[in-house]
Amino acid sequence: MRIGSVVLASVLALGVQAVAAPAPAPARAPATAAPAGLLDVVVTLQPGTDPAAAARSLVTSRGGQVTALFSSAVDGFAATLTDSLLTLLRGDARVRSVELEKTYRTTATQTPTPSWGLDRIDQRSLPLNRAYTYARTGSRVNVYVVDTGLQTGHPDFGGRAVSGTDTVDRDRTAQDCNGHGTHVAGTAGGSRYGVAKRVRLIGVRVLDCAGSGETSQVVAGLDWVVRHHRAGQPAVVNMSLSGPVSAAMDTAVRNVIADGVSVVVAAGNDNVDACKTSPARVPGVLTVAASDRTDARATFSNWGTCVDLFAPGVEITSDWKGSTTRTISGTSMATPHVVGAAALYLDAHPSASPATVHSAIVGATSKGKVTGAERQCLLLLCSAGTPNSGLLYVPR
Template identity: 45%
Template sequence: MHRTTCGLAVLIVASALLATPAQAAEADFVKAKNPVAGGSFIVSLKPGAAVQASSSALTQRYGGTLDAVFSHAMRGFQVKNLTEAAARRLAADPAVKAVYQDGTAKALDVQTNPTWGLDRVDQANLPLDKKFTYPSGGASNVTVYVTDTGIKTSIADFEGRASVGADFIEDGQNGQDCSGHGTHVAGTVGSRTYGVAKKAKLVSVRMLGASCGNSGPDSAGVKAIEWVTANAQKPAVVNASWTFDTADIGNDAIAGMISSGVQMAAASGNSSTNACSTGPAKIASLITVNATSTNDARASFSNFGSCTDIFAPGDGITSLGLNGGATNMSGTSMASPHVAGVAALYLSANPSASPQALRDALVNNATDGKVTNPGTGSPNKLLYSGFIGGGPDQVCGPGTNGDDVSIPDTGTAVSSSVTISGCTGNSTASATVKVDINHTYTGDLAIDLVSPSGKSYVLKKAGGASSSAGVHETYTVDLSSEARNGTWKLQVTDIYTYDVGNIDTWTLTV
């Protein structure tokens, strides 16, 4: 999991399975930076493999002890007591998509300034008005799953609305927080005094907090997502104030959870670097949150970049401590629960909203252009809750297509479409196209935007500097001569030989 200044860092390894021992490709075996003891690995199976039968058979074939089987959020299993050499052989099995070595998740706490976040999110502009206005129901019909170090559910400020769902640290704490991080996060989501969604139901899904600290195995994070997917009481949203040290370990599980109808607000990380290198922040379908300070500047620690979606208060946030009193913490860990709380308020008014509709509502209605020094590629969007008063969002919003489209080698152009409707007039001179393309040699690619009128706009020419990390950029385009409504296409052509890839997702804001 990404690191956050009050965030959690999780490490997990993806696995690939073989019928006979073979040397696994490095792309199929992901080594943890800080492995946990006990030879633990997470194995992701390819489509078509029977999960229960394959999990048992592969464990028997390659060794180790089968610890958990995943069939709700992802298709795979956890194996323990396995050597790295055996895990690499397992990764080469044709039934296996990837093998991730189990790493260590961490939370980093910083005490600083007094609270101000609630005051900021309900107004578009500074100065603060010393009020927080919110819908009277306070999201009483919504459940927020806090995947963290636990929640001290007995604290009076939770008003009996906090409960324990599951504990994957399994140290006898039974979902109760003895670290403080999870309680602070839950307090920002939904406590009486410090919460955004003041009547939401809060459920502790403990996957950090080993030895009452702020760490835990990455596998606990995958188990937490699996549990939420299987047990969520909807409408629901998940808060993830942590990051994976191995960026892709939770991709399958989180994608499965979102497909099941549960959105996630996730901290972007506290390394002041591009969040596209961290997970789950890099996952396009969730809501990735950067942090701001009291003056609307990006917090000095906050990550940034085109893989992020929105900014929210995260520097010097006051919420609940373990003793039930107030305590201050800073980090994208503190920004994310503001977004989870506003998400709960929106779901309360729009309980049938899909995860994509929820994400779009928050991003479309965020205040534009307020964040100073947002960081290269970051959307300059500051969280705003004031638009929620019941009824669906009527703002003319962006269009997103997250369906993968393969890009053939030296092939014909391929395209991915989004349809904009319900808007009026022409677009602007500063329309944006957020592009996420996976490709091992980006110099091969020519990328164009094709308008409903058929006109092409060059986003990227083939040639020039290349990267094996793909194209993860936000392009600004003058579309002022084009009507907003209609079907727009992202067109990609691989001009040269040897490398292939795919369009992962793209978003057009007109």
């Protein structure tokens, strides 16, 4: 697995390059439920362990089925096996972690009103001035949209959107049959609805037409990102998705960051502590909660000390499949506002590390603007510390 020039060891959240030519995702079996009596698992290995060799000796030779191999963002594999074989894996010194497959979903709710998010993020205080003023367009930056795919031919993308990989159908065509990924991409980098209007958008499809995906599919998508990110190319990953805590997911995300790519993730839509979800709990990511038109925490938004900032996430209009638009709500919609802001920062500072981007974005927030964040945390006894109630601000 490549992390700069270092070889290291290994997945997702709720709603979602230096560009090399797209390549197929690692070969994997069809994503179907395991037969009765068998378990679908994701295995991460200790640093320096060869995934293919370990999968053969640990699983294939014992009658299990390997369904995916990971070697870039994660050293490990996915497999279908018996409970007794699972016990053997957990006792093997080569194994870092074993977990059952989990399901991750988008976090959006359709609403009828038009967008206001761009208007909000370029000014410190309300009322809105009905304008979005920007100095840069993000043309140096690649944005990986890890989601339901992209409608690459949508007119709002102006030929800047390409397919990277599809870990659901196991091919190179990351077309969007749901609409969520296209909506996210439009907010991050569409010419009409986007924060950074000239970024290159790369679709990494890890969620199906219903907006859900398994741990191994998300890990495979992140694995592809690390494998195809060119050293020195400013890039941001958008993960508008959320789900249960996953060691494999968290490790994969950390290794994407270690490869020099900033990662922005949704806090989640369950009105719970974001520190209890993946990948929102991962140190080093920008975890984004949602605010509404009045600068209040959206009632559905997760909260807590793992939240780095808020961004508009209620009734956000953006692109949709079929060359149309749609207005929806969710921390999924808040996340790409921050992705666009990170792209604008990288456009001006192309050699900035993910840590520098993180500090710059959080440091620029309009402090103390979002109401309801601290009160919610205190009432529900979240982790110690004061939640960050800063609102995304993009300097003009």
